[in-house]
Amino acid sequence: MLEVHRTYQATIRNHSQVVESLDQHGWSASKLWNVANYHSRSVWEETGEIPDHEELKDELKTHPNYKGLHSQSSQRVLEELAEAFNSWYGSDDERDNPPGYRKENYYDDEGRRVHEEHPRSTVTWKQNGIRHDTKNNRVRLSKGANHKEHPRAREYILVEYETRPGVTVENLQQVRAVYDQSKERWELHLVCKDEIETPDAPGNETAGIDLGISNFAAVAYSTEDADLYPGNRLKQDGYYFPKEIANCDDSSGDRATRLHHKWSERRTHLFHSLAKHIVEKCIERGVGRINIGDLEGVRENENGNSKNWGKHGNLDLHGWAFDRFTSILEYKAKVKGIEVVEVSERDTSKTCCVCGREDESQRVERGLYVCEDCDAAYNADVNGAENIRL
Structure with missing residues (x-):
């Protein structure tokens, strides 16, 4: 059995009755x-x-x-x-x-x-502070002592929730009350534990993934196919949102908070969509294992100091949430029976994936890799992904 945690977003049906308590x-x-x-x-x-x-x-x-x-x-x-x-x-x-x-x-x-x-911060209730009524889609959330008529009284916030169709909320582990600044109302994030049968791997093939900036992901398959996923949207957001946040009068004010939230939501949505698409492609090609480049230390140079790639380059490099994406991909792949393994990226960008010749000069221009020995010509990121796959 495979234990997974799923988070379901829910609207609050009795918002007018509980908003004051949630605000507090x-x-x-x-x-x-x-x-x-x-x-x-x-x-x-x-x-x-x-x-x-x-x-x-x-x-x-x-x-x-x-x-x-x-x-x-x-x-x-x-x-x-x-x-x-x-x-x-x-x-x-x-x-x-x-x-x-x-x-x-x-x-x-x-x-x-x-x-x-003070802004309305997210509040998390763990199991001891929750009572879940599965029949009526309600949760009882224990109040803090300061908000009770008597500190020892058993008082709670009774929240009626509604999820999207087809969702069954069971084995509830946590409830997070999150204030949506744009909608000016609270919503619930319900974290549930689920046990599923560990599925068989779709096949015995291996795929390789090279993560980058211009192309956020290059995926190479043993079928000699490859997919490129441009990083344009991430780069654009990485320029736009920090600039807008810097222009806010108060870095912790409502507008800055909304911008941070929107930026995070856009990035998370992209990562989930991209990971889902890659896993679906792997299933189609009988992939049972994904090798992904281990990028630990990518932000440091050989002396351990922070790399300086210029103003825009630093925004790209230091906003590069590869670890977040890798975690999402690993989760989505695991529930489909696909293993995700982080492997070293050492020399993968300067080695020909066909003949194995190693030479930094073979990357003749941005985006193109040409081998002088075997005349192989590849997109440079695909060449790296294929070396990671092998």
Whole structure:
């Protein structure tokens, strides 16, 4: 049996009845994030180390804002913050900043702060905070103690949901309440555990995938066929959205948040569509294994320093979410019985896939690879994909 987790997006049928409670919890999540963020920055300045989520929990579990959410929901906020700090600390891009505060300040004419507002952060309920009514498509979400009439009372938010036709929500593991800025309403993301029979592989053939920027993916098959998937849309988005976000007055304000959300949604949709199409093509060709280039360290040069490819090149390189795409492809392939293996890309771009001659000069111009020994001529990315496949 193969265990998979599926996330279903659901609309809230009784939105007018639950919006106030969801707003309160979304604001509470932002306030806890800010408290934990301040604490993390203070520890960082004093010790040079970033506290992990366990340290944050031990330090903040008695803080009043911790009780604004169910205990597991508060823990998830701290986990997300710790993950964000670790991602920033491990980044090789000097333009990256540590996680910001989730609030917007308002000032009077003399520059004094007179008001602050918090965005509605995503709130995650884990199993202990959920009761699922499968017959009536309802979930009971435990309230934080600060939002109960009595801290020990058993109070909850009863949310009626509706998914797309054909979806059965079973084995519910998590519920995420997500505020859609463009629609100005909440929605639910329902995370379910599913066990499926491990399918047989479609065949014994192997495909190779070379990930890149101009062509996001080149796929080579043992049938001597190949597919190219241009990266134009990703590049265009990678130029447009950072520029628009930089023009926002407040980097954590509503407009910047909407732009980040839209950019993320567009990229995720593209990755899912692309991965699905590649897996379908592999099934048609009897592929049981996909070799994909292991791009760990692609952003560093041989000295371990961040590569500098110029203004636009850096936007492409550092926004290159190959790890995210590889994870999506691996998941979609696994449920179809196809194994995904990351293999080294070393010398694949300068080696002829026909005769094996290795020479960087054989890539005579961008996009074209010509071998001086055997006269083979290939799209350069396809040549790399074929070497990864072999």
